[in-house]
Amino acid sequence: MSERQVRPAPQDVRTVACIGAGVIGAGWVAHFLAQGYDVIAWDPAPEAEERLRALVDAAWPALESLGLAAGADRSRLSVSEDLEQAVAGADVVQESAPEDLDLKIDLLARIDAATPRDVVISSSTSGYTMTQMQVGAAGPERLVVGHPFNPPYLIPLVEVVGGDRTAPDVVAWTSQFFEHAGKSVITMDREVPGFIANRLQEALWREALHMVDNGEATVEQIDASITQGPGLRWAFHGPMLTFHLAGGHGGMAHMLDHFGPSLKAPWTRLDAPELTPDLRDAVVEGVDRSDGRPVQELVAERDRLLIGVMRTLQELRS
Amino acid sequence: MSERQVRPAPQDVRTVACIGAGVIGAGWVAHFLAQGYDVIAWDPAPEAEERLRALVDAAWPALESLGLAAGADRSRLSVSEDLEQAVAGADVVQESAPEDLDLKIDLLARIDAATPRDVVISSSTSGYTMTQMQVGAAGPERLVVGHPFNPPYLIPLVEVVGGDRTAPDVVAWTSQFFEHAGKSVITMDREVPGFIANRLQEALWREALHMVDNGEATVEQIDASITQGPGLRWAFHGPMLTFHLAGGHGGMAHMLDHFGPSLKAPWTRLDAPELTPDLRDAVVEGVDRSDGRPVQELVAERDRLLIGVMRTLQELRS
Numbered sequence: 354m355s356e357r358q359v360r361p362a363p364q365d366v367r368t369v370a371c372i373g374a375g376v377i378g379a380g381w382v383a384h385f386l387a388q389g390y391d392v393i394a395w396d397p398a399p400e401a402e403e404r405l406r407a408l409v410d411a412a413w414p415a416l417e418s419l420g421l422a423a424g425a426d427r428s429r430l431s432v433s434e435d436l437e438q439a440v441a442g443a444d445v446v447q448e449s450a451p452e453d454l455d456l457k458i459d460l461l462a463r464i465d466a467a468t469p470r471d472v473v474i475s476s477s478t479s480g481y482t483m484t485q486m487q488v489g490a491a492g493p494e495r496l497v498v499g500h501p502f503n504p505p506y507l508i509p510l511v512e513v514v515g516g517d518r519t520a521p522d523v524v525a526w527t528s529q530f531f532e533h534a535g536k537s538v539i540t541m542d543r544e545v546p547g548f549i550a551n552r553l554q555e556a557l558w559r560e561a562l563h564m565v566d567n568g569e570a571t572v573e574q575i576d577a578s579i580t581q582g583p584g585l586r587w588a589f590h591g592p593m594l595t596f597h598l599a600g601g602h603g604g605m606a607h608m609l610d611h612f613g614p615s616l617k618a619p620w621t622r623l624d625a626p627e628l629t630p631d632l633r634d635a636v637v638e639g640v641d642r643s644d645g646r647p648v649q650e651l652v653a654e655r656d657r658l659l660i661g662v663m664r665t666l667q668e669l670r671s
Numbered sequence: 672m673s674e675r676q677v678r679p680a681p682q683d684v685r686t687v688a689c690i691g692a693g694v695i696g697a698g699w700v701a702h703f704l705a706q707g708y709d710v711i712a713w714d715p716a717p718e719a720e721e722r723l724r725a726l727v728d729a730a731w732p733a734l735e736s737l738g739l740a741a742g743a744d745r746s747r748l749s750v751s752e753d754l755e756q757a758v759a760g761a762d763v764v765q766e767s768a769p770e771d772l773d774l775k776i777d778l779l780a781r782i783d784a785a786t787p788r789d790v791v792i793s794s795s796t797s798g799y800t801m802t803q804m805q806v807g808a809a810g811p812e813r814l815v816v817g818h819p820f821n822p823p824y825l826i827p828l829v830e831v832v833g834g835d836r837t838a839p840d841v842v843a844w845t846s847q848f849f850e851h852a853g854k855s856v857i858t859m860d861r862e863v864p865g866f867i868a869n870r871l872q873e874a875l876w877r878e879a880l881h882m883v884d885n886g887e888a889t890v891e892q893i894d895a896s897i898t899q900g901p902g903l904r905w906a907f908h909g910p911m912l913t914f915h916l917a918g919g920h921g922g923m924a925h926m927l928d929h930f931g932p933s934l935k936a937p938w939t940r941l942d943a944p945e946l947t948p949d950l951r952d953a954v955v956e957g958v959d960r961s962d963g964r965p966v967q968e969l970v971a972e973r974d975r976l977l978i979g980v981m982r983t984l985q986e987l988r989s
Contacts, residue, residue: 415974569867623877623940662983
């Protein structure tokens with residue numbers, strides 16, 4: 354164990370250890386390199402290093418065109434054959450091992466044992482909660498989930514959430530670190546299986562699978578229905594704000610009062626919650642956040658952004 | 672009834688009657704005007720014409736910047752106070768009345784009675800099937816669903832599907848007409864409540880409402896989780912292709928074989944279908960359509976489009 358005993362401030366992180374270098378782990382490596390960090394990677398798979406460097410090379414032109422941080426360089430990646438050595442010098446650890454609970458429990462315990470005390474260990478898990486995974490570690494308080502989206506070097510979102518035994522200051526530190534490292538962070542107050550975006554994505558995905566299974570739509574139709582429809586808006590307006598704008602001048606309140614009953618319609622296999630006055634009000638208040646801007650102004654912005662996105666896609670494809 | 676007895680070819684439509692001029696109906700009016708059609712609108716609400724013209728005016732700069740069809744002009748909109756008169760000269764009718772089944776049944780019967788024989792009558796309904804709505808009309812065979820997305824003057828998608836009594840050639844004509852009118856058409860072989868995109872959207876929306884209801888996420892977090900996460904990809908890669916790319920070199924096959932078991936995990940309140948070999952194969956074959964291009968090439972394209980979208984949004988917002 355290193356003699357350093359105190360975790361650095363989030364903005365003072367210099368070296369990130371990336372444990373596991375599959376699609377997600379390698380994506381993290383590319384991201385941290387582009388942000389100007391030293392990165393030490395470890396992955397036990399044969400030819401892991403070769404594949405990792407190939408993925409970083411493939412991503413690099415994209416990252417260059419987005420703009421690299423000062424000093425960012427692919428030569429600042431080193432690959433270690435030894436897990437303990439890989440994490441010994443880390444200011445923060447990002448674990449991206451396969452989604453296997455026993456494997457994660459064991460691996461996090463090993464990482465915990467070899468990482469300087471108080472250094473934060475974040476897991477990319479999409480399938481488990483930290484409460485489930487931190488049971489084998491001697492220092493569970495510094496284990497936290499930092500769940501990215503594919504590809505982590507481009508998609509900004511990271512969901513940060515602690516387990517039952519994670520220290521609150523570790524959650525706060527992790528969110529600050531990821532913000533500093535160029536990510537868009539959602540800090541969750543409580544664990545819920547799948548976190549937020551994956552639950553939403555999974556609901557859509559399951560409905561899609563049901564439709565294919567029942568012969569109601571083809572895979573191609575499902576994709577086209579999103580990319581030619583709501584997906585174009587979701588790049589900048591989330592599903593809640595989208596419904597707010599679909600309500601016309603009355604916004605979300607009109608939408609819920611008008612379409613609320615259709616929640617009970619069999620439009621999907623997912624049962625709807627009871628639209629209680631409390632839920633209605635929470636949703637209406639939640640979308641009324643855009644600096645008090647009226648719906649008409651949001652509509653004009655939506656159109657402007659939508660046209661920009663459609664034109665960009667058209668130009669890049671031609 | 673007009674003396675003309677035969678429906679025009681899809682590309683020969685000159686006059687579109689838009690019945691109902693709320694958010695969706697007015698959006699259709701703007702779209703058809705921008706595409707160079709004559710439009711006759713009817714809406715019984717007080718001040719409907721004023722609001723309609725205001726919405727068309729608000730949308731027009733966007734439509735101009737996207738490029739108007741030759742001869743497109745807002746002066747080619749006329750508003751009739753009489754439903755029968757509005758549809759009497761139409762080459763096609765687009766109905767966008769409020770989502771009320773009895774109202775739709777009655778209105779479609781009235782439209783059917785007043786529209787030249789064989790002229791297609793398409794409904795914007797999002798909530799009902801044409802089988803439910805065509806029961807009052809003397810000519811149900813020419814009634815069809817043409818379901819748009821908000822705003823119809825920008826979002827390309829239209830879902831076309833007939834009811835039990837709709838003639839197959841009417842479905843085909845309608846799809847051809849909308850394609851000619853600049854839309855992106857999905858022609859469905861069978862009716863399913865909510866059609867395709869709304870079922871997917873609704874599954875996501877219901878899961879979001881459950882999360883708000885349970886205090887698992889705020890409305891703001893839900894929106895951010897999409898716009899900073901999967902929503903950025905959904906503007907150009909649908910949910911199925913997205914998972915194909917998340918599978919690395921193994922693509923969708925790897926994804927299903929690797930994450931298939933997580934379908935049973937409680938990641939959403941929507942139950943998953945059984946991942947039978949048939950379903951697995953249908954999905955794997957469904958995503959393997961991009962001219963046989965390997966995953967690596969799709970990944971490069973994804974990155975290019977993603978960066979384009981992100982940059983465009985950044986520029987337009989600054």
